Amino acid sequence: MPLDTSAYSLALLRVDGRRWNELRRVHAQIRTQAAADGSSYLEMGHTKVMCVVTGPSEPGARRGGTTGGAGGGGNNAAEVSVTVVVAGFSSVDRKRRGRGDKRNLELQSTISNALAASLHTHLYPHSTISISLHVLSQDGSLLAALINAATLACVDAGIPMTDYVVACTAGSTSTYAANDEDADPLLDLNHQEEQELPSLTVATLGATDRVAVLVCESRVQASRLEGMLAVGVDGCKQVREILDRVVRDKGRKMVSEGTVERGIGLESMDLD
Amino acid sequence: MASLKRSVESDPLAASISSKVYVRSTKSGKVQKIVREVYLRQDIPCSSKLCHACAATTPRDASGRAIPPVLSEAPAGTKLLPHGHYLVPDTNAFLSAMDLFEQESAFYDVVVLQIVLEELKNRSLPLYNRLIGLTKSEDKRFYVFFNEFRLETHVPRLDGETVNDRNDRAVRKAVAWYGKHLKQTKAKKVPAVVMLSNDRDNLRKAKDEGILAYSLADYVKQLKDGERLLDMIPETEDGESVKDRRPGQLFYDEYYSMSKMMTGIKSGLLHQGTFNVSPYNYLEGSIRVPAFPKALLILGRENINRSVDGDLVVVQVLPKDQWKEPSTQVIEEDAITKNENPDTEEGSGLVSEKERKALQEEVKRTHSKTTEGHAQPTAKVVGVIKRNWRQYVGHIDQSSVSQSSQQGRKQDSVFVVPMDKKIPKIRLRTRQVAELVGKRILVTIDAWDRGSRHPTGHFVRSLGELETKAAETEALLLEYDVQYRPFPKTVLDCLPKEGHDWKVPTSIEDPGWRDREDLRGLGICSIDPIGCQDIDDALHARPLENGNIEVGVHIADVSHFVRPNNAMDTEASIRGTTVYLVDKRIDMLPMLLGTDLCSLKPYVERFAFSVLWELTPEADVINMRFTKSVIKSREAFSYEQAQLRVDDASQQDDLTKSIRTLMSLSRHLKQKRMDAGALSLSSPEVKVQMESETSDPIDVKTKQHLDTMSLVEEFMLLANVSVARKIYDAFPQTALLRRHGEPPATNFDELANQLRVKKNLTLHVDSSRALADSLDTCVDPSEPFFNTLIRIMATRCMMAAEYFCAGTQAYPEFRHYGLASEIYTHFTSPIRRYADLVAHRQLAAAIDYEPVHPAVRSRGRLEAVCKNINVRHRNAQLAGRASIAYYVGQALRGRETEEDGFVMKIFSNGFVVLVPRFGIESLIRLRDLAEPEPEATFDAETYTLETKGSREVKVELFQKVRVKVTDQKDETTGKRGVRMEFVKAY
Ligand SMILES: [Zn+2]
Secondary structure: OOOOHHHHHHHOOOOOOOOOOOOOOEEEEEOOOOOOOEEEEEEEOOEEEEEEEEEEEOHHHOOOOOOOEEEEOOOOOOEEEEEEEEOHHHOOOOOOOOOOOHHHHHHHHHHHHHHHOOEOHHHOOOOEEEEEEEEEEOOOOHHHHHHHHHHHHHHHHOOOEOOOEEEEEEEEOOOOOOOOOOOOEEEOOOHHHHHHOOEEEEEEEOOOOOEEEEEOOOOOOHHHHHHHHHHHHHHHHHHHHHHHHHHHHHHHHHHHHOOOOOOHHHHOOOOO | OOOOOOHHHHOHHHHHEEEEEEEEEOOOOOEEEEEEEEEOEOOOOOOEOOOHHHHHOOOEOOOOOEOOOOEOOOOOOOOOOOOOEEEEEOHHHHHHHHHHHOOOOOOOOEEEEHHHHHHHHHHOHHHHHHHHHHHHOOOOOEEEEOHHHEOOOOOOOOOOOOHHHHHHHHHHHHHHHHHHHHHOOOOOOOOEEEEEOOOHHHHHHHHHOOOOEEOHHHHHOOOOOHHHHHOOOOOOOOOOOHHHHOOOOOOOOOOOOHHHHHHHHHHOOEEEEEEEEOOOEOOEEEEOOOOOOOOEEEEHHHHHOOOOOOOEEEEEEOOHHHOEOOOOOOEOHHHHOOOOOOOOOOOOOOOOHHHHHHHHHHHHHHHHOOOOOOOEOEEEEEEEEEOOOOEEEEEEOHHHOOHHHHHOOOOEEEEEEEOOOOOOOEEEEEOOHHHHOOEEEEEEEEEOOOOOOOOEEEEEEEEEEOOOHHHHHHHHHHHOOOOOOOOOHHHHOOOOOOHHHOOOOOOOOOHHHOOOEEOOOOOEEEEEOOOOOOOOEEEEEEEOOOOOEEEEEEEEOHHHHOOOOOHHHHHHHHHOEOEEOOOOEEOOOOHHHHHHHOOOOEOOEEEEEEEEEEEOOOOOEEEEEEEEEEEEEEEEEEHHHHHHHHHOOOOOOHHHHHHHHHHHHHHHHHHHHHHOOOOOOOOOOEEEEEOOOOOOEEEEEEOOOOHHHHHHHHHHHHHHHHHHHHHHHHOOOOOEEEEEOOOOHHHHHHHHHHHHHHHOOOOOOOOHHHHHHHHHHOOEOOEOHHHHHHHHHHHOOOOOOEEEEHHHOOHHHHOEOOOOEOOOOOOOOOOOEHHHHHHHHHHHHHOOOOOOOHHHOOHHHHHHHHHHHHHHHHHHHHHHHHHHHHHHHHHOOOOEEEEEEEEEEEEOOEEEEEEOOOOEEEEEEHHHHOOOOOEEEEEOOOOEEEEEOOOOOEEEOOOEEEEEEEEEEOOOOOOEEEEEEEEEEO
């Protein structure tokens, strides 16, 4: 077994060799399933998720999940319905989580509310946008990865939105109980770090400082929170860059392959 | 078109990302595969002050601070390495000779590789912690190089390569890289980079690859005081060990593989538990496992199979026809293995002739009777999960020293007899036999392989001449792991700057007075043992208008001075408790606090934490509250002084009157506890009187019990129970409490049977109440001490009380069996117990005096604290007792007295006598009775031993006997102890 997170102070290196302010490798693809309205695949380190978006569709033709948390809502705007399916093989202990699992429900409603804030749901009254997320592998920062994947899939589905909703986690190098004033903030925690250290998930609207989601389930001193949040917001900006590049690359590729005509929508993007 | 390719291949960064696969087996026996990412980088510095390249890319933390380079620009050289050198030890080197690295004379500028640190952590947590300590020390210059994260030194595991081989390769690669990297600095004198290993294979491969590598011994020989250091290098399988010379002879069965043991445990065929050696028979051990109500017996060397007291082992239960009764015979290691030769291990088999004889007699006895009902399951050790080896204090067995080694400096094998009788003799190879004979020495066990009858170890350091006060005291502290070094500067820096001039602020506006009640007007006094300097508690009582009484218990406000998580708090939490020896006190907190600023000394104002009750004259609680306060104690009494005042009717001052009130209330309180079933237990307590000038022990007195002692005790119990309730209400998950488990009824089987057979008395053990009542009936009208004897023996059947975190137990388990209280904690001695300090912090938060500090609310952290203080508490008690035993021996030195004693244990070849006057017990063997050893018949049913021949005596359990007590230096253990000679039976 590798050393634990307490070894950070020895050489300012984290358990996987990163520095405090480094993201893990993010790999993303969009339009992974041609048949779907929108789809994406995203990896943050070993956390791997897939997303399929269906809709916006009229209520009669409502497909997809019925359980998910629903944001937006009301009759004048589209409902954003999210389902998260966690594969049994995704985590080390291989425990299956049922559909009604509390944690799952919470994930679903958080994601739904976050996206509803950016998607122009008012353009689709009386309809539903179904977002179906599949967790293939878990290694920390799960909520962040799910939000990022959902954003990409919504872009692919062509649903108008204000900006990307991008997320990442932030933590702190020493435990709550250690109460270390000099603890460094950490960006993008993996599973081991999440187990041992305080952490939070933050999502922002694009590259702005507007926070769309802030979830903190561990105990941490208020004095450390500010530093963590700043690092998290900064991480979101980096994530946005990465996602944006994925979208643009895909767009460029589709144009050059002739899948899409160079049109109005794409002209506004820098294609070189 | 949209296939999901394996992303790593398409990623430009992929070259610098690797992943590691671990396989871990869980407690329940499942196997988990864990895949972890590793990010490889090139900005991990070599940390040499010579290197400018690394200085440019040195990592910075979030506030922009960089870690300065560690390794010296001009490291020390040796005979063969004139340009200086950096050391890179492998895991093996640290595992086998951590003591070497802690030397002050050598071992500076050491590169600790990450892979080595990881391996060490998996193998031994204590050694890991010691190494981390070294990396934090500024003058030792130990640098942790994260070789696994540096692109150039990362080594992927090859197909078919074992983990060990891969790790060794990683070490060699890192050494090679360091060498190449340092050459680039173009310094005038480039230090050599030396790999240290005791693994032959690794050394050979290093040589093949052109890497400079030494074995520990070859390296140490180059140093100035190499001779001395050589002794600290242990024997290893790969070293030049004795084993090479004697191939093939294996004494012990091989251990099962870890996976075989795990499967066995899971299927219930094997059992796991802690191995304990019987104090009277070194060839008998026992192990408690959940599957059996009684402990499993482990008899004989073969079955014990190299386990040492305290090891976590796996056992296999033997077939039923091999089940036995626990031994009724005393078998001492030194008597039986006395003449073994440490060098040759004479004798054809594992079990020596003498041992076989001793065991034979044992078997004869068991076969001669129908023992079916009594037989206990026996087991055999098939593997060790975790060794509990530590450093042991002992001395060289004079009889194992050969003449030649007395003179020369050639390396020789000798036996070291540990002070702890439960630990087997340790074979030691040393060049300094002549210097070490007659000294107290510290040694470790390194290994116990199948080919060696005794474990092998190495010498760590000498404590001094046997029987000198300094050496014996240090030996005792080391044996019980008492932290006795002076407080470091970081701790002393946490003390108030005013030092002894610190005073309670005069202005009530001062922040120190915030939310404190001014109780300076109350007639408070303290009652403690004579000469007590660290006064934790003080009391007062005053009548109220409604006829009730206000009683206050005031406890030193230590938490005001010791803030959570500072260096002083951390140190105190490690020490856990103050340790009291006969002539020495090892404080938990620095003197300034313990004996001055916190101590509730008389005539001065002090901060306190007070518990105030309104009690009826019958001591029923009407009201109670807790407050931080300022008090001024009127007087510090000793128990004796207070008792004299109370008894002297002419004393009618307020203070005496309030002590009398407290006295009367305490009797009511005690009665209430007794009615609830509290036990009055006993342990023989004595006090060693010292001559005031030389502090040499001159006499031993049994402690006298005074009413004023139980006065203080009752109110402390009341305060502890009240506080326990309060903090549990406020923090149901994290309150730090103390419980005393109900002992399993089987613990009393033996004692109950003995009482029934010998005295026709019945012992009821269904509840503490029943036990208390039946203990009251255990009296012998002709012998007043008999009742105390039974209480002492009953106490030994009990469980140990323990600290715990409220969330870890269900409420019914909180019970304190001995005190018959539903809930209990320690609150009243924060100067000398860390648990009390935590309770203070929790109580302060519970009454909203201050916000809850995370350290007292984090359950994981508190559980770790409990675990530590439970061990410390027990060690402190054992050390205290051992210290008394040592001084009793010293006080008796050269004297000879006849005393009355009682037989408290009986064997087929000896019996144990307790002498209440000195609080000591000692074994009298048959061979001590007369020369030649008389023949004896032992009746286990009636606990009677009758001898014939050279001396005729009849000894029974519980019998009163007359013994002659002298002191003797035990030649084998080197301890001066008490020797008892049997005079007559009454
Ligand atoms: Zn360098």
